[in-house]
Amino acid sequence: MNAVAIKKINEHLQKATFGGGCFWCIEAIFKQLIGVVSVESGYSGGETINPSYREVCTGITGHTEVIQITFNANEISYRDLVRIHLSTHDPTQLNQQGADKGTQYRSIILTHDAEQERIANEVITEMRDLFEEPIVTEIKPIKAFYRADEEHQDYYANNLEARYCKIVISPKLQKMRKMFSDKIKS
Numbered sequence: 001m002n003a004v005a006i007k008k009i010n011e012h013l014q015k016a017t018f019g020g021g022c023f024w025c026i027e028a029i030f031k032q033l034i035g036v037v038s039v040e041s042g043y044s045g046g047e048t049i050n051p052s053y054r055e056v057c058t059g060i061t062g063h064t065e066v067i068q069i070t071f072n073a074n075e076i077s078y079r080d081l082v083r084i085h086l087s088t089h090d091p092t093q094l095n096q097q098g099a100d101k102g103t104q105y106r107s108i109i110l111t112h113d114a115e116q117e118r119i120a121n122e123v124i125t126e127m128r129d130l131f132e133e134p135i136v137t138e139i140k141p142i143k144a145f146y147r148a149d150e151e152h153q154d155y156y157a158n159n160l161e162a163r164y165c166k167i168v169i170s171p172k173l174q175k176m177r178k179m180f181s182d183k184i185k186s
Contacts, residue, residue, distance in 0.1 A: 012072050012073045012074045013037060013070055013071070013072060013073075014070070014071055014073050014078065014112070015068060015069065015070055015071075015112050016068070016069040016071060016078060016081050016082075016112070016116070017044055017066050017067070017068045017069070017109075017110040017111075017112070017142050017145060018030075018066060018067055018069070018081075018082075018085045018108070018109055018110070019044070019045065019064035019065060019066040019067075019105075019106060019107065019108040019110070020085060020088070020089030020091070020097060020107050020108075020137075021065070021089050021096075021097025021098065021100050021105050021107075022065060022097065022100050022105065022168075023041040023042070023065040023066060023067055023148065023152065023155075024041070024152070024155040024156055024164070024165075024169060025089070025097075025156075025168060025169050025172055026066075026067050026085070026088070026089065027039050027040075027041050027067045027153075027154070027155065027156065028155075028156035028157070028169050028172075028173055029084070029088050029172060029173060029176050030067060030069050030081070030084070031154075031157075032173070032176070032177070032184055032185055033071075033076055033081075033084070033180075033183050033184065033185065034075055034076055034183055034184065034185050035071050035072045035073075035074075035075025035076030036069055036070075036071050036076065036185075037070040037071060037072060038069070038070045039067050039068070039069050039070075040067065040068050040145075040147050040148075040153065041065070041066075041067055041147075041148045041152045041153055041155070042065075042066060042067070042068060042145050042146050042147045042148045043056050043061070043063040043064065043065060043066060043145075043146045043148065044063060044064065044066045044068075044110050044142055044143070044144060044145045044146065045062065045063050045064045045066065045106075045108055045110060045138075045140070045142075046061045046062025046063030046064070047061070047062050048060075048061035048062065048063060049144075049146075050146050051063055051146060053148060053149060053152065056104050057102075057104060059102040059103050059104050061104075062103070063104060063146070064103065064104050064105065064106050064108050065104055065105065065148075066108065066110065066145070068145050068147075069081065076183065078115075078116055078119055079119050079122075079123060080183065082109065082119060082120050082123040082124075083123055083127070084176070084180055084183070085109065086123065086124070086127055086135070086137065087127075087176075087179060087180075088172060088175065088176050088179075089107060089172075090107075091107045091124075091131070091135045091136065091137040092131050092132075092133035092134060092135055092136060093107065093136070094106070094136045098168065106138060107135075107136060107137040107138065108137060108138045108139075108140070109137060109138070109139045109140075110140060110141070110142035110145075111139060111140070111141050111142065112141075112142055117139060117141070120139045121139060124137060124139070156169050156173075
């Protein structure tokens, strides 16, 4: 591939950052989507600089477990990513997803620009009637993203036999594949 072709591809690469419970779950979901180039687990939304997993787990850092997605906007839209995010966790639960409780598991969309903020708000408005309770997903501009340790990257793929993966992540993946079959990599 020549330099012009690479530049053209890179012009369409964008970032999206979401939190919705344990980052192991949401990383596994978004890695399967067409147009997603990479997904990294990490922390964002708080004030502590370069927090550790242990610190984030205490809930005192203000950070949430998030994923940062690099995606090709020519293959999947930010709007679709937000819809998938809101459909694959419970955006009506405040500071919790299932058994994971605390602000570090809150539903959040960290926007990278004003256009993403506008789209996120529009999608929440479009989807609010699909839920019995109000959507409590926080939307705010991203300040920093801190990549989690290597053991948290590709957790599902590296731990398929782990109890958490079988009981929590696999059912979420099955639901997502059914709901968004046209968006799944072959």
